[in-house]
Amino acid sequence: MRFVHEIPHPHFRIGLYAWNNKYIVKIEAGPYEQTYKISEMDVTDPDDVPAMLDEPFLATVAQRFAQMDTDWQATGERNGIL
Template sequence: MRYIKDIEHTQLKISLFSWNSKYIVKIEAGPYEQTYKVAEFDVTGPEEVERMISDAFVASVLARFQQMDADWTAAMESYL
């Protein structure tokens, strides 16, 4: 996997990679991560992938991280 760049964000670590003819967007928040893949032939380049990371997209990602945390917390509580 080839690292391309980090995409600036105040709350999240967002990294862009290229691997196996795909761009991979890896988004991390604390112990959780989300990964999104797009075929290289579906976009004009990494700049277009970066433009796809809109405020609306990030809001959905943050909400998903909150749900992931709630799910994990519930799983831990039911286990202990």
Template structure:
């Protein structure tokens, strides 16, 4: 996997990679991670991928991190 660059964001770490004819957007928040894959032929380049990371997309990503945390916290407190 080839690292391309980090994309600035105040709450999470966003990294852009290239691998197997795909761009990979990796978003990390604490112990959680979300990964999105975009075919290299579906966009014009890394700048096009970066432009896809809109405020509404990031709002959904952040909400999903909250869901992930609730799921994991519930699993950790389960006595089964």
């Protein structure tokens, strides 16, 4: 996997990668990560990818991270680990 560039954001670490004829967007927040794969046939220029990361999309990403944290805490509590 080849690192293309980082996409600046105040709350997330967002990295753009290229691998196997796909662009891979990795969004990280704390211990959690979301990954999105985009065919190079759909987006021919990697500079177009940041435009896809608009505020409505990133708001949903933030909600998903919150749900991931809730899920993780719940399983830890159920199993007496966290």
